[in-house]
Amino acid sequence: MSRLASLVTLAALLAGPAAAQAPAGWQMRLDQSTNAADPDDVPNVQFVTMGSGFHVTTGPAAVLWNPASTVTGAYTLKGTFRLTKPSGHNNYYGLVFGGGDLGGEGQNYLYFLIGQNGTYIVKHRAGTATHDVQARTAHASIQVPEGDGGATNTLEVRVGADKIDYVINGTVVHSTPKAGMTSRTDGIWGVRVNHLLDVHIDGLAVGN
Numbered sequence: 001m002s003r004l005a006s007l008v009t010l011a012a013l014l015a016g017p018a019a020a021q022a023p024a025g026w027q028m029r030l031d032q033s034t035n036a037a038d039p040d041d042v043p044n045v046q047f048v049t050m051g052s053g054f055h056v057t058t059g060p061a062a063v064l065w066n067p068a069s070t071v072t073g074a075y076t077l078k079g080t081f082r083l084t085k086p087s088g089h090n091n092y093y094g095l096v097f098g099g100g101d102l103g104g105e106g107q108n109y110l111y112f113l114i115g116q117n118g119t120y121i122v123k124h125r126a127g128t129a130t131h132d133v134q135a136r137t138a139h140a141s142i143q144v145p146e147g148d149g150g151a152t153n154t155l156e157v158r159v160g161a162d163k164i165d166y167v168i169n170g171t172v173v174h175s176t177p178k179a180g181m182t183s184r185t186d187g188i189w190g191v192r193v194n195h196l197l198d199v200h201i202d203g204l205a206v207g208n
Contacts, residue, residue: 022047022064023047023048023049023054025066025067025068026047026064026065026066027064027065027066027067027102027103028045028047028062028063028064029062029063029102029103029107030045030059030060030061030062031060031061031062031063031195032060032061041196043059043060044059045057045058045059045060045062046059047062047064050200051202052202052203053080053200053201053202053203053204054200054201054202054204055198055199055200055201056191056193056197056198056199056200056201057197057198057199058193058194058195058196058197059195059196060195061091061192061193061194061195062192062193063096063102063107063109063190063191063192064190064191064192064193065096065099065102065188065189065190065191066190067188069188069189069190069206070186070187070188070189071097071186071187071189071206072186072187073159073186074159074160074161074208075159075206075207075208076156076157076158076159076206076207076208077095077097077156077157077159077189077205077206078154078155078156078157078203078204078205078206078207079094079095079154079155079191079201079202079203079204079205080152080153080154080155080201080202080203081093081094081114081152081153081154081155081199081200081201082150082151082152082199082200082201082202083116083145083150083151083152083197083198083199084150084198084199084200085145085148085149085150085198086116086145086148087116087196087197087198088196089196090115090116090117090119091115091116091194091195091196091197092113092114092115092121092192092194093113093114093115093191093192093193093194093197093199094111094112094113094114094120094155094191094192095111095112095113095155095157095189095190095191095192096109096110096111096188096189096190096191096192097109097110097111097112097157097159097185097187097188097189098110098184098185098186098187098188098189099187099188099189099190100187100188102188102190105127106126106127107125107126107127108125108126108127108184108187109124109125109187109188110122110123110124110125110133110184110185111123111124111125111192112155112157112166113192113194114142114153114155114168115136116144116145116151117138117144118138118139118140118142118144119136119137119138119139119142120134120136120137120139120142120166120168120173120174121134121135121136121137122134122166122174122176124184133176134166134174134176137173137174139168139171139173141168141169141170141171141173142168142169143169153168153169154168154169154170154203155167155168156168159178159185160178161178162177162178162179163175163176163177163178164176164177164178164185189206191204
């Protein structure tokens with residue numbers, strides 16, 4: 001068996017049990033931790049419909065999407081994320097947009113995520129490589145857990161004709177020009193929840 005075939009088989013074995021728990025129509029891609037000092041202590045991801053939204057418990061980091069959820073042009077992607085309890089250390093969760101080939105080797109997407117320490121990031125992934133659109137940045141608009149409690153934050157990506165605004169709880173925290181980004185903003189949208197998190201997601205939708 002070739003090395004590539006072995007990797008594909010291994011990926012199928014890792015993703016299979018978790019993917020079987022996804023709501024109808026949704027797909028899941030797992031990113032296993034490669035840091036021996038920060039392992040995935042829970043092997044699977046639970047992704048279920050709960051109330052009017054979804055509940056995600058990781059395990060490995062996961063990108064979650066419905067292939068029918070695509071958008072082009074100008075739009076607003078919005079979702080409310082409740083971290084139900086603090087993680088053992090800071091991990092990020094939030095919105096994915098402009099996705100393509102999310103289940104394949106050519107995966108490509110932008111993501112706008114927040115962490116329990118009150119910071120946000122904007123990144124672009126192409127294949128196995130990532131680069132910062134906006135590196136880890138603290139912002140007062142992010143609600144953080146107090147003690148053992150949770151925290152609720154509403155994230156928006158507003159894709160306009162000339163710029164992209166990144167919004168947390170109604171406050172624009174970062175903007176980038178739209179020029180040169182159309183091929184990255186058109187595509188599939190969904191969510192990303194990094195490892196060892198328990199997050200409830202409500203109101204996930206695209207509008208004008």
